[in-house]
Amino acid sequence: MHMADALVSPAVGGAFWAVAAGTIAYCSSRVRKDLDDRKVPLMGVLGAFVFAAQMINFTIPATGSSGHLGGGLLLAILLGPAAAYLTIASVLMVQALFFADGGLLALGCNMFNLGVFPAFIAYPFIYKKLVGREPRQARMVTASIIAAVVALQFGSLGVVLQTVASGVSVLPFNAFLLLMQPIHLGIGVVEGVVTALVVSFIYQARPDILENVLQEKPLGNMPTKSLLAVFLIATVLIGGVLSWFASENPDGLEWSIAKITGSAELPETEYMEHTKLANLQEKTSILPGYALPEENGHSQDAARTATDKRVGTSLSGIIGGTLTLVICTVIGVLLKRRNSANPQQAK
Amino acid sequence: MSHHIVHVKNLQHTYPDKTVALRDVSFLIHHGESVGIIGANGAGKSTLLLHLNGYLSATSGEIIIGDDQLSKETLPEIRRTVGMVFQDPEDQLFMPTVYDDVAFGPLNLGLSADETETRVMEALQRVGAVELRDKPPYHLSGGEKKRVAIATVLSMLPEILVLDEPTNGLDPQARRQLIALLQAFHHTRIVTSHDLDMILELCERTIVLHEGKIMADGPTLDIFNNEELLKTCRLEKPFAMQGCPVCSPDKRPLVSQPPLVPPHSSKPHDHEH
Amino acid sequence: MSHHIVHVKNLQHTYPDKTVALRDVSFLIHHGESVGIIGANGAGKSTLLLHLNGYLSATSGEIIIGDDQLSKETLPEIRRTVGMVFQDPEDQLFMPTVYDDVAFGPLNLGLSADETETRVMEALQRVGAVELRDKPPYHLSGGEKKRVAIATVLSMLPEILVLDEPTNGLDPQARRQLIALLQAFHHTRIVTSHDLDMILELCERTIVLHEGKIMADGPTLDIFNNEELLKTCRLEKPFAMQGCPVCSPDKRPLVSQPPLVPPHSSKPHDHEH
């Protein structure tokens, strides 16, 4: 499940952008050092393969619903961690741009959730360990399923933490967790089974493909360890801090962006906005303080006060909003008309 | 109404990206006919074929197969009746073994394992691929793949066989075998190809598509003798009709190259262009 | 030694899975020659071509291109000399625009942006694709793709042009254009194809491969007149040499089907098979 721009705050989105970009830089240098230039087209084409495979749905036994391949773990098995991460990241980027699936700001979150976990945790620490040096089909099947489940559990935990930390949704941490983890347990099992089926098919048809990666030295266990430590620390820090926030504010109500970012930026702008508005309104409005609900107005919280103030201006908000919409549309239509009247510009 | 006719009436197809691939295409094909559909790259041949078994649905117009108009209800029956062989056999062979692949259709039709077995063996026999039954498709040669792809369709006992560029990539002998195989069928056959010599051998009747329109529909030889028509549609006479370089070496179409080897004879044919 | 010869001596190739694809292949091709390599599916044609620019390395035997024996050191130079056009242009056009694609080779050769620009425009001009320069390859038609694929190779100014099944999937007119294009080159050309009519038009000399061995090597017409040889190698005469069904309808090779339409004439040719 992709994290969406609409649910993410700039702080969370930005932080994960930084992590994802750092990982991309790290993996790029690893892949370059690898000196296996066969990988250049291979990674690209496998990324495209993920899109192709996702167009083919299958029926999930006993449920009647349908699913498709996610591909993260499969890519790691075929390419090794660093190349797999770059491939997944590129797939997510295309999804963000072309299908607006996820979104640009949430891209970092998605790369983290769907790329780091399968490539740097599930593959090296679960799949590889379980399969061992000599791949055998039965082991590969078990290993794929377990690894996929773990990767998806981490991934969905990531979505929960990022969403809750962003504070746009008010879903409480616990409820969200209860919603997401079981669903992704199911998705993980399915993903694991599908990955296992594909891997065993390839094992029968072209065993060399799988052996090459397993034998591969430079991208194996050792060099990823330091990177992994960084990730673990980052995860624990981000996760710990965020879940602390989450449990601190179980209903998520009084918990606003101002608090998470810890900066005065937002309240300040709001303050400016409201003093200005208040001045303006005093002079012009006949409906000052319209519809201010009093029943739970005893909160001392700064964000809350800001909220109350805002509510007072909601009527003008509604009128102004409608006007804004009209203005935007009119500008668009006017520009469009001028544009199509200009024949050499329209192709 | 007549048995297993294919009746296309005023078929139009516009792809979602606004490419108009078919414009007002109409024809009627009777049972047992063997019809070639030819045209340049992008003329709309494949698009037309995909309508015949309801994979694409018409933007306007209608299609009648046998006694049924193509619609949501008749779709399964029509897909059983119309067997479709794609250009690239790779697209069509996706099961672990040849046997599984040929059995896929019958099993989906709800046949028992025994019936399926009979059907599969029959189909494999007809295309001469019985000994391949347990091989995985990715280890087959091009010609073998093609034959198995045809078997996957034959096992559903279609009454109408539709083939998109069946001879593409085959060597001359595999091509020859395929043509012989197709000639031995008594199904209705609808074949598209750029291999006009194959069309010449296999089909009594030919439909010429050009930019989504039917430009001609008639006896194959008449069509191939109409040079004007062929030229407009970016086509050429089949090579066999272009005059052999042995007997008319200076009549090679479009090429102004001196003969490479002294000609053996020089009967003046007149298959110019 | 001679300029830009291609000399293959006792070439053997065994794939890792123990398939022996080439057995003791030897030939010598001189500068400016145009040579066809024909054979059934799996005869080893593509395998042979892949040796000529060192993508596959010989299990035994040697290859000399120009004055250099193919080896690790001479590889870059040989890859520049031998321009290779693969069968599927999709595999060959991998950059975002036609321009980038044609510039890929020159840039790898270390040319400056200006020199590259000149080379690219020259190559595009030769294949008549200048106006495509900024298009992405996936928006090109089949024939356009093929021409651009050839331009990607021409921009490296190769002395030897190697083409694997260049006419596959093209409509008759696009095929005709391609042949004219290839005829206009004065490079050495080595072409494989199942389109024997194209070989007949394009190549003075033909090498016949069969199960990895050279079965014949000589003037194209001689080879195509040797029916015995063609039959052993799973080949056929080019259609243009098989006699036109209009004038000799009952002489169609291998097929015992009555003429579909009354023949227009009936000169007794004798291209029996």
Place this chain on the structure above:
Amino acid sequence: MLAIDGSFLDFKQLDLLALRQTPVHRLDPRAKVLTTLCFIICVVSFDRYQISAMLPFLIYPAVLMAVGDLPFGYIMRKIVIVIPFALMIGLFNPIFDRQVLMQIGSLDIWGGWISCISILIRAILTASAAIILVAITGFPAICEALEKLKMPQTFAVQLLFLYRYIFVLTDEGVRTARARQLRTFGKRGLGIRHFGSLVGHLLLRTWERAERIHMAMLARGFAGEIHSTRRQSHFGRTELLFMGGWISLFILLRLYNAPQLLGGLFTGTMP
């Protein structure tokens, strides 16, 4: 999630839009990428109860769609597809957040409803920004811009190859899915066992294609490095004007709630 042929065609169409020649298409891609990012950050930085202040941001997609000559219906359809996930999460807001923020007559409006609508507007704004960016820039140009903005070359090359072969491989996938569908007689989807083999075949073909591409690259002197061609895009005065203009507008709109001001004037001056 992706319906078979539809999404593929969609993809192609979006790509074709980028080939148009309008003033915004001609801008340096870096300007467009940075402006889009700035737009998204400004939009998502509003707090969760904000609705009216976000509305003026619609001006950006509206203007670009108009100047870029983009088909409105098509862009809207693409946006509608992505809203469900955000909305699904957003719909929990009214359940958990019942604080009454507003009353219209006797009707209590809960904070949850407001934040849910806010999420919806965010989704529309951010999704349209991303899609419009692709439609007026084109994917390869975006990659190029990112590369100039210090994205590692390995990743840029990865993106280009991925993008190039999406068209080829989805086409292959579509044809395979089609061949399967024609023999399943209306049964929905396929069993998970067959899926493994079908996707396995697709993967094998993909792998072999990668080998052929690599061959073609080597044949043209590839030695591990992709050299980029010279491109005439330059960051000139127009780009500065475009970026500067929009970004200052975004900041202004972020700082001042324009509809509120407008509405305030309105309610104030209409006795």
